[in-house]
Amino acid sequence: MIEKQLTGLAADLAALPDAPAAPRGPQCSIGTLLDNAEPDVATSLRTALDTKSVSATAIADALSRHGTTVTAWTVNRHRRRGTSNGCRCTP
Numbered sequence: 001m002i003e004k005q006l007t008g009l010a011a012d013l014a015a016l017p018d019a020p021a022a023p024r025g026p027q028c029s030i031g032t033l034l035d036n037a038e039p040d041v042a043t044s045l046r047t048a049l050d051t052k053s054v055s056a057t058a059i060a061d062a063l064s065r066h067g068t069t070v071t072a073w074t075v076n077r078h079r080r081r082g083t084s085n086g087c088r089c090t091p
């Protein structure tokens with residue numbers, strides 16, 4: 001029975017590359033902000049997001065002070081975009 005399960009698993013995994021992409025939902029609030037922000041703000045935010053020494057809390061606090069209320073959890077999830085536990089924004 002184990003062999004049959006593994007054979008089925010191998011077939012299921014082999015079919016994944018040809019399967020249609022899973023439906024994507026809306027962008028997260030960070031992705032939306034990046035798309036709608038002034039270019040200098042978007043660049044600064046991308047730099048902060050890509051700098052691991054800048055905490056998600058610091059980013060969330062800065063954004064909240066300027067009118068975009070987000071949580072550190074949202075910032076961290078956006079940082080993980082493209083992974084199974086990240087947001088749905090394009091990596």
